[in-house]
Amino acid sequence: MMPEIGNGLLCLALGIALLLSVYPLWGVARGDARMMASSRLFAWLLFMSVAGAFLVLVNAFVVNDFTVTYVASNSNTQLPVWYRVAATWGAHEGSLLLWVLLMSGWTFAVAIFSQRIPLDIVAVYWR
Template sequence: MMPELGSFLLCLALAVSLLLSIYPQWGAARQDSRMMAVARPLTYGMFAAIALAFVCLVHAFIVNDFTVAYVAANSNTQLPVYYRIAATWGAHEGSLLLWVLLLSCWSLAVALFSRSMPQDAVARVLSVMGMITAGFLLFIIMTSNRSPAPCRISRSTVAI
């Protein structure tokens, strides 16, 4: 259940980051304050979805969920818990997801601490950060095998 939730959250984060890429930028071009005001809530949603997706991946490593191909390839039952947590970002998908999490943390920081900046500047900055995040998320989603084929047992390996 957790791996599926993590995949869903990544897709949700991609959708939110695409909205963040387009909607506030369009509002800044049209000088529409309502469209620009959506940048901060979209950033909060993007951060929440990415952070929860990362937590789902960490959980899969902690509980040794070997139904996830990434966990099966980068962990084993003999590793201490702190090594399993560190193995989360030890290969392609996990390290990119960590990068996306850090990028969304910076986006969140901009959204939280930019109250004194002009609204159109904040909307444009968050929009560009959403574009970069969307690119990374698209790369992660398109290059990761979220549903590998089940293990097949041939008759020659089964003792009869």
């Protein structure tokens, strides 16, 4: 059940990322401040969904959930827990998910610390 939740969170993150790249710009074109301000909310939602998906993958490694092909090909029962956690980003899929997590975290940090930047600039430069 957990891998399906992680997959669902990744699909949700894709939808949120698409909204984050289009909806605030549409707000700039229409002059709608609420649509421009939504970029901060979308950045928060994107980070939370990607972080949730990454934590589900870490959990799959920690509990040796070999029903996940990625875990089965990059882990075994003899590895200590810290090595299994590190194996999360040890291959291509996990390192790409870690990169997406870091980039969404950066986007979220910009959303938090850009409170004094005018909304139209925030909406345009976040695409």
